[in-house]
Amino acid sequence: MNTTILGIESSCDDTSAAIIRDGYLLSNIMASQEVHRKFGGVVPELASRAHQQNILPVVSLAVKEAGIDLSQIDAIAFTRGPGLPGSLLVGTSFSKGLSIALGKPLVEVNHLHGHILSHFILQSGRDNVVTEFPFLTLLVSGGHTQIVRVDGFFKHEVIGTTIDDAVGEAFDKCAKVLDLGYPGGPLIDRLSKEGDNSAFKFAKPKIKGLDFSFSGVKTSLLYFLRDRVSEEPDFIIKNINSICASYQTHLVNILTEKLVTAYKQTGIRTIALAGGVSANSELRERVIDAGKRYGWKLFIPEVKFTTDNAAMIAITGYYRYLEGYRTQLDVQPVSRSLDYA
Ligand code: KG4
Numbered sequence: 344m345n346t347t348i349l350g351i352e353s354s355c356d357d358t359s360a361a362i363i364r365d366g367y368l369l370s371n372i373m374a375s376q377e378v379h380r381k382f383g384g385v386v387p388e389l390a391s392r393a394h395q396q397n398i399l400p401v402v403s404l405a406v407k408e409a410g411i412d413l414s415q416i417d418a419i420a421f422t423r424g425p426g427l428p429g430s431l432l433v434g435t436s437f438s439k440g441l442s443i444a445l446g447k448p449l450v451e452v453n454h455l456h457g458h459i460l461s462h463f464i465l466q467s468g469r470d471n472v473v474t475e476f477p478f479l480t481l482l483v484s485g486g487h488t489q490i491v492r493v494d495g496f497f498k499h500e501v502i503g504t505t506i507d508d509a510v511g512e513a514f515d516k517c518a519k520v521l522d523l524g525y526p527g528g529p530l531i532d533r534l535s536k537e538g539d540n541s542a543f544k545f546a547k548p549k550i551k552g553l554d555f556s557f558s559g560v561k562t563s564l565l566y567f568l569r570d571r572v573s574e575e576p577d578f579i580i581k582n583i584n585s586i587c588a589s590y591q592t593h594l595v596n597i598l599t600e601k602l603v604t605a606y607k608q609t610g611i612r613t614i615a616l617a618g619g620v621s622a623n624s625e626l627r628e629r630v631i632d633a634g635k636r637y638g639w640k641l642f643i644p645e646v647k648f649t650t651d652n653a654a655m656i657a658i659t660g661y662y663r664y665l666e667g668y669r670t671q672l673d674v675q676p677v678s679r680s681l682d683y684a
Pocket residue numbers: 355483484485486487510511512514515526527528529532618619620621622623624649650651
């Protein structure tokens with residue numbers, strides 16, 4: 344008997360639907376919302392409206408591309424949280440409606456579990472999936488920066504987290520003050536390639552243990568730019584590549600150092616990256632270097648599985664479904680962190 348799961352993701356500004364059958368990905372459709380670009384960040388009200396417009400075509404296309412009929416799915420997995428309330432409501436309400444119409448159960452998914460379990464998505468012809476526990480995940484996104492010890496599909500312990508901003512916010516804020524656009528991470532990544540990463544220095548957070556802090560780094564960038572621009576009005580235009588390169592290397596150093604400390608403290612050598620910022624080319628290179636040095640078994644996600652996508656929600660829903668977990672129809676989205684397994 345096959346088990347087929349429809350996954351729906353709508354926690355922020357990407358509307359996505361995917362079909363997973365017996366752990367294998369059959370389709371993964373994504374509609375990103377261009378509307379936020381000119382505002383330098385996600386506008387929640389516009390995000391929910393765009394989800395409303397996108398969700399039906401995205402789900403229909405995912406089903407069509409998978410070559411199945413909606414009646415063949417066993418359950419609907421959807422992101423319950425964390426995320427933007429209005430965005431989550433669209434995915435949750437749509438999933439409830441579909442559940443009633445099809446007579447199929449709902450399975451709620453914690454978005455962060457989705458990022459972590461993205462390493463279990465099977466694809467024909469590819470074998471880079473995690474097959475063992477425990478492993479450590481560096482989960483870096485627009486909303487979170489965590490080091491998570493993963494002892495089972497739903498046995499996760501956050502051993503390090505940011506005490507203020509997420510690293511993705513530090514990328515996005517930098518791009519905003521440099522007037523580059525949104526999302527900032529990919530733009531800074533690209534511009535950094537032509538810059539000198541030792542040209543400028545920024546404040547280093549003094550946070551003990553495995554926790555992170557990025558608000559001081561962001562502020563030091565703001566003061567640095569303010570001072571330099573007051574001396575030389577063209578400073579940003581003339582130095583854009585080296586500002587990006589220096590700032591990016593600084594952020595990547597902070598992440599890599601903490602990941603190495605986590606490895607040394609736990610002795611766990613199986614290491615995975617997850618979340619939108621794990622698309623960053625310098626972070627990937629640096630983690631690969633550290634992996635060679637310390638003998639890590641590394642799992643670096645394909646770029647399409649780093650940022651928000653429904654394939655990760657479908658695979659997480661698949662494992663929850665197999666464990667017998669079902670969600671009732673009166674479920675409400677939760678915008679803040681979910682503590683449940
Ligand atoms: O996981 P994600 O799509 O959404 C959240 O759950 O937050 O992550 C989005 C974040 C944004 O902050 C974006 O700037 C960042 O991922 N990002 C990157 C790169 N691609 C996306 N940051 C650095 N370098 C990249 N190449």
